Amino acid sequence: MKIWEDEKQCYIxxxxxxxxxEEKEAxxxxxxxxxxxxxxxxxxxxxxNERGVFAPLEAVEIDEIRAREAEFREIGIQTIKDGKVGAVxxxxxxxxxxxxxxxKGTLNIGINRxxxxxxxxxxxxxxxTNEADAYVPLYxxxxxINYNDTKSFFEEHAYFGYPKDFVIFFVQEMVPACDxxxxxxxxxxxxxxxxxxxxxxxxxxxxxxxxLDDIHARGVEWLNVFAVDNCLQRIADPLFIGATIAYGRExxxxxxxKAAPDEKVGVLCTEDGKPSIAEYYEMTExxxxxxxxxGDLLYGFGVILNYLFSEKKLEEIADAHMPIHVVEKxxxxxxxxxxxxxxETINGYKFETLVLxxxxxxxxxxxxxxxxxxxxxxxxxxxxxxxLDSARELxxxxxxxx
Ligand code: UTP
Numbered sequence: 152m153k154i155w156e157d158e159k160q161c162y163i164x165x166x167x168x169x170x171x172x173e174e175k176e177a178x179x180x181x182x183x184x185x186x187x188x189x190x191x192x193x194x195x196x197x198x199x200n201e202r203g204v205f206a207p208l209e210a211v212e213i214d215e216i217r218a219r220e221a222e223f224r225e226i227g228i229q230t231i232k233d234g235k236v237g238a239v240x241x242x243x244x245x246x247x248x249x250x251x252x253x254x255k256g257t258l259n260i261g262i263n264r265x266x267x268x269x270x271x272x273x274x275x276x277x278x279x280t281n282e283a284d285a286y287v288p289l290y291x292x293x294x295x296i297n298y299n300d301t302k303s304f305f306e307e308h309a310y311f312g313y314p315k316d317f318v319i320f321f322v323q324e325m326v327p328a329c330d331x332x333x334x335x336x337x338x339x340x341x342x343x344x345x346x347x348x349x350x351x352x353x354x355x356x357x358x359x360x361x362x363l364d365d366i367h368a369r370g371v372e373w374l375n376v377f378a379v380d381n382c383l384q385r386i387a388d389p390l391f392i393g394a395t396i397a398y399g400r401e402x403x404x405x406x407x408x409k410a411a412p413d414e415k416v417g418v419l420c421t422e423d424g425k426p427s428i429a430e431y432y433e434m435t436e437x438x439x440x441x442x443x444x445x446g447d448l449l450y451g452f453g454v455i456l457n458y459l460f461s462e463k464k465l466e467e468i469a470d471a472h473m474p475i476h477v478v479e480k481x482x483x484x485x486x487x488x489x490x491x492x493x494x495e496t497i498n499g500y501k502f503e504t505l506v507l508x509x510x511x512x513x514x515x516x517x518x519x520x521x522x523x524x525x526x527x528x529x530x531x532x533x534x535x536x537x538x539l540d541s542a543r544e545l546x547x548x549x550x551x552x553x
């Protein structure tokens with residue numbers, strides 16, 4: 152018996168009962184194409200984060216970056232001029248906390264004028280491409296759900312002045328979402344409630360989309376991957392690229408100094424000798440509060456979802472298994488009576504791989520300190536912490552007119 156035929160799968164069964172014979176056949180085909188082993192991760196969700204031995208990892212700090220600025224800049228700019236740097240914008244998320252029904256990047260962050268999140272990111276990228284006098288290919292990951300809206304938004308805005316040939320869209324994979332009992336939700340009578348499979352699958356999805364040819368043809372050797380929702384994000388930052396290369400590392404991660412020992416950020420450190428990110432809830436009190444001789448926190452730098460990876464190394468690990476995280480989210484679904492429900496509270500699980508787990512697949516990683524006031528303004532919510540409100544304040548602080 153197939154898993155979806157199990158009596159437990161009540162949403163699927165209820166939908167099938169109401170289907171016409173043709174709809175039933177089409178739905179069965181879609182159900183057969185799903186990777187049902189994902190559901191097994193629900194039982195293992197407490198143990199996914201069983202970790203090895205953490206140890207601190209020295210960062211290159213702002214003082215050193217200032218002192219070596221010219222050297223790092225020269226290497227970075229030359230690498231960009233040589234066409235060796237590509238950027239990857241992760242824009243496949245659903246932004247459920249923000250509650251938008253459009254792609255997050257289409258959010259207007261302006262106050263007295265229109266300024267879209269995507270637009271601001273393109274300005275940030277163009278600061279660099281103007282300086283280097285060379286373009287950086289920008290690969291944009293969307294989901295099935297927001298692909299059309301994202302692409303047409305860029306088209307309507309003439310790619311915000313960036314050359315179209317340097318903007319390449321690709322789509323990430325989708326996986327089913329279920330309730331807390333592992334019963335897969337239906338979105339309608341004929342469609343399973345599918346959601347994007349997290350931001351960890353970006354390179355695999357690029358490979359599936361046939362983009363390796365494009366990467367090779369352009370001669371890209373480094374990929375800078377970043378989140379859509381940090382409007383102060385520096386993209387293809389020459390200093391970051393230059394520092395990672397100067398240190399001879401195969402990856403780098405932008406980090407910010409933790410504001411307090413209990414700040415809820417993932418900290419870049421090592422785990423069993425390899426670079427890794429310890430989530431705030433995985434840190435013991437002792438780890439979180441330990442200090443170096445100079446008084447700085449021993450585990451003092453949090454990641455901000457801006458990484459640089461050697462493309463060659465990414466190809467080596469492309470087929471490696473990544474941990475599946477079972478994430479609690481609000482999942483809209485069709486109930487057994489055929490009513491569409493948009494839940495107010497968390498009602499189930501999604502299954503995601505995370506880009507931060509990729510760091511642990513690298514032999515080394517350079518934590519590169521940036522000033523959070525200048526480079527970290529994530530928009531996760533409308534108000535409060537990490538919100539549109541807080542991001543606007545930070546943008547004003549950087550002299551950006553809104
Ligand atoms: P978040 O973890 O903040 O998720 O994504 P989200 O889906 O945008 O928002 P919530 O949690 O539902 O409110 C961090 C980054 O990873 C991307 C997002 O677009 C964002 O840039 N992402 C996330 C993907 O590209 N794909 C995914 O499946 C999930």
